[in-house]
Amino acid sequence: MYQYDALDREMVADRAAEFRGQVARRLSGELTEDQFKPLRLMNGLYLQLHAYMLRVAIPYGALNPTQLRKLAGIGRTYDKGYGHFTTRQNLQFHWIKLRDTPDILDHLASVDMHAIQTSGNCIRNVTADPYAGATADEVDDPRVWAEVLRQWSSFHPEFSFLPRKFKFAITASPKDRTAARVHDIGLVMRQGRDGALGFEVIVGGGMGRTPYVGPTIREFLPVDQLLSYVEAILRVYNRHGRRDNKYKARIKILVAALGTEEFTRQVDAEWAKIGEGANLPEAEVARIRAAFAQTAFETLPTRSEAFEAARAATSGLARFARNNLKPHKRAGYTIVEISLKGIGETPGDASSEQMEVVADLGERYGQGDIRVTHEQNLVLPHIKLDDVPAVWAALKGAGIATPNVNLISDIIACPGLDYCALANARAISIAQNIAEKFRDQDRAEKVGELKIKISGCINACGHHHVGHIGILGVDKKGEEFYQLTLGGSGAEDASLGAMLGPALPYEKVAEAVDTLIEVYLRERKGDERFLDTFRRTGVAAFKEAVYADAH
Amino acid sequence: MPTLIELKDGVAQVAEDAFLHVADDQDLAGGDVIVSLSRFQAEGESLLSDGRRVGVRLEAGEAVEALAYDLSRLALVALDFPKFGDGRSFSNARLLRERYGFKGQVRAVGDVLREQAGFMVRVGFDAFEPADGANSNEWQAATRRYHHVYQRSADGRTPTFLERLS
Numbered sequence: 001m002y003q004y005d006a007l008d009r010e011m012v013a014d015r016a017a018e019f020r021g022q023v024a025r026r027l028s029g030e031l032t033e034d035q036f037k038p039l040r041l042m043n044g045l046y047l048q049l050h051a052y053m054l055r056v057a058i059p060y061g062a063l064n065p066t067q068l069r070k071l072a073g074i075g076r077t078y079d080k081g082y083g084h085f086t087t088r089q090n091l092q093f094h095w096i097k098l099r100d101t102p103d104i105l106d107h108l109a110s111v112d113m114h115a116i117q118t119s120g121n122c123i124r125n126v127t128a129d130p131y132a133g134a135t136a137d138e139v140d141d142p143r144v145w146a147e148v149l150r151q152w153s154s155f156h157p158e159f160s161f162l163p164r165k166f167k168f169a170i171t172a173s174p175k176d177r178t179a180a181r182v183h184d185i186g187l188v189m190r191q192g193r194d195g196a197l198g199f200e201v202i203v204g205g206g207m208g209r210t211p212y213v214g215p216t217i218r219e220f221l222p223v224d225q226l227l228s229y230v231e232a233i234l235r236v237y238n239r240h241g242r243r244d245n246k247y248k249a250r251i252k253i254l255v256a257a258l259g260t261e262e263f264t265r266q267v268d269a270e271w272a273k274i275g276e277g278a279n280l281p282e283a284e285v286a287r288i289r290a291a292f293a294q295t296a297f298e299t300l301p302t303r304s305e306a307f308e309a310a311r312a313a314t315s316g317l318a319r320f321a322r323n324n325l326k327p328h329k330r331a332g333y334t335i336v337e338i339s340l341k342g343i344g345e346t347p348g349d350a351s352s353e354q355m356e357v358v359a360d361l362g363e364r365y366g367q368g369d370i371r372v373t374h375e376q377n378l379v380l381p382h383i384k385l386d387d388v389p390a391v392w393a394a395l396k397g398a399g400i401a402t403p404n405v406n407l408i409s410d411i412i413a414c415p416g417l418d419y420c421a422l423a424n425a426r427a428i429s430i431a432q433n434i435a436e437k438f439r440d441q442d443r444a445e446k447v448g449e450l451k452i453k454i455s456g457c458i459n460a461c462g463h464h465h466v467g468h469i470g471i472l473g474v475d476k477k478g479e480e481f482y483q484l485t486l487g488g489s490g491a492e493d494a495s496l497g498a499m500l501g502p503a504l505p506y507e508k509v510a511e512a513v514d515t516l517i518e519v520y521l522r523e524r525k526g527d528e529r530f531l532d533t534f535r536r537t538g539v540a541a542f543k544e545a546v547y548a549d550a551h
Numbered sequence: 552m553p554t555l556i557e558l559k560d561g562v563a564q565v566a567e568d569a570f571l572h573v574a575d576d577q578d579l580a581g582g583d584v585i586v587s588l589s590r591f592q593a594e595g596e597s598l599l600s601d602g603r604r605v606g607v608r609l610e611a612g613e614a615v616e617a618l619a620y621d622l623s624r625l626a627l628v629a630l631d632f633p634k635f636g637d638g639r640s641f642s643n644a645r646l647l648r649e650r651y652g653f654k655g656q657v658r659a660v661g662d663v664l665r666e667q668a669g670f671m672v673r674v675g676f677d678a679f680e681p682a683d684g685a686n687s688n689e690w691q692a693a694t695r696r697y698h699h700v701y702q703r704s705a706d707g708r709t710p711t712f713l714e715r716l717s
């Protein structure tokens with residue numbers, strides 16, 4: 001993992017000191033809330049329905065055990081004993097007091113963490129493949145480039161007051177676990193025929209009230225050109241993006257208004273003027289790359305007798321292994337995904353005790369490496385198959401061995417009306433109701449991969465547009481209703497969901513999902529996923545079944 | 552009239568403003584003036600031949616490219632911040648310094664707050680009309696909060712990736 005050096009540490013310490021001063025000015029009354037707002041928003045501090053919310057940055061979703069323990073401790077001391085992992089691979093504390101925030105930032109700084117650029121109209125936390133460095137199918141380690149972008153974008157003097165927030169995702173695997181195509185900039189690494197590495201550059205994807213799957217504006221950008229090229233994109237956006245209407249201010253609107261060809265032309269013209277000088281020197285790329293070099297792998301047989309015996313003897317472990325283990329590039333190792341979607345729990349929440357268990361496991365069995373996924377789960381990317389039974393038992397003891405990764409109850413949901421001032425409707429309890437309905441794990445496994453994503457309002461923080469089943473909360477004369485969309489995907493086969501029909505009342509949603517699943521199980525051919533069946537058959541059969549009762 | 556703070560050799564100090572901001576509908580008096588782009592385009596030649604120093608004020612939405620051929624004759628470019636969060640003038644400032652090599656004064660006007668002082672200095676501003684009443688000490692402190700910078704920019708500070716080599 002990347003380790004902060006003295007320079008990185010001083011940057012974070014300087015920021016924490018600056019914010020302490022700003023909070024003091026606010027508490028003394030020197031600053032009004034109106035004046036303070038843009039300052040706190042540069043430090044990830046939001047004022048929500050009931051309290052302040054502090055969003056802590058987890059660059060590209062990578063944590064070490066010390067950091068995760070610190071988050072657990074902050075949750076215990078300053079929050080209600082838990083934290084909430086987000087779709088930007090960050091962590092939010094929802095019950096924070098303003099006067100505590102300077103101390104919290106100092107605690108974070110003591111483990112090389114911060115809340116820099118987790119809010120505001122700047123370049124936000126760069127997300128990356130949570131399986132980076134572990135999965136066999138990547139062409140490079142995307143964390144190298146995510147760290148390059150982290151440093152370049154931190155306190156960027158020109159691009160800290162953009163028309164709107166700006167999000168990068170980066171993956172080096174053909175299986176996209178970052179939703180790259182629905183980001184402001186998605187970078188998908190490719191290897192050319194000559195072995196050279198480059199990025200497919202996708203710009204202007206996004207969700208919210210105007211969703212787009214982003215167009216590719218450059219098929220192959222040589223890796224050493226990354227910073228000059230993104231500088232060109234950001235400059236065109238900073239100068240020409242709309243600032244008159246916050247709902248039309250994301251780069252996707254500029255790209256759509258100009259058209260992909262004209263936007264690309266403007267970027268290329270700017271890029272030509274910027275020149276090579278804006279790229280990062282090779283020595284610094286090499287320094288960063290060296291930080292991610294894995295050296296601790298042992299030479300192991302592909303098959304672990306201990307693991308095989310344990311799973312043959314324990315059906316719970318067998319089920320966990322089927323759903324939560326993913327192939328590792330090294331023989332005898334596996335990627336363990338830890339679901340934070342326990343049945344009846346709030347998606348993405350982890351208690352301080354659970355965080356500490358994961359931290360201990362990462363330290364003891366996982367080379368000190370822990371990841372957060374954009375689907376709000378945790379990952380231990382480097383676990384020996386021999387150690388899986390022990391890891392599973394510890395997770396089970398902490399209540400986080402739910403064997404549902406990528407299954408119907410592995411739901412993304414925004415905080416919704418339970419926390420958020422923008423929401424029209426609850427999202428968390430809808431997720432809980434659906435999970436409850438599919439509590440039967442055999443049935444959930446029979447249904448297979450299914451991505452349900454729930455947003456409590458049109459801002460789409462729950463990514464409903466790209467859910468295989470998307471659920472959007474709307475307000476109808478003061479009552480919570482839900483609009484269902486089908487066939488969306490945020491992965492390499494990205495698409496936006498299509499509307500099913502009229503919005504449904506709160507109490508009908510889980511039942512409607514159940515009906516959709518019945519139609520899928522009836523219609524599916526071979527090993528089709530829900531998404532594949534829907535794409536083949538279209539909406540008619542699904543629509544008819546859900547609304548049949550209404551007639 | 553807001554206070555003018557100038558940055559000289561890294562030191563922020565209150566300065567006497569030799570320039571007068573002249574609105575488009577205002578008669579031109581003698582002395583050094585700052586005029587809008589449109590007025591400069593209409594009257595620039597005669598202004599410059601008066602033997603006075605001339606500055607141009609660019610609104611956030613006006614591109615610095617419009618001044619490309621006149622910069623060598625301008626003493627000053629003022630870049631407007633219509634509100635705190637409108638960051639277009641950061642790009643204009645950086646282009647003035649890096650792309651056009653402009654050596655005159657680049658002045659921040661409008662909703663100019665100390666919270667942005669550090670960024671402004673980095674993209675090449677060297678004069679400020681603070682809207683928040685910041686004095687020169689407060690402004691100075693705001694520009695020096697960070698000991699390191701991650702990027703190359705117009706201020707010529709050594710970025711971390713070069714510091715690490717030394």
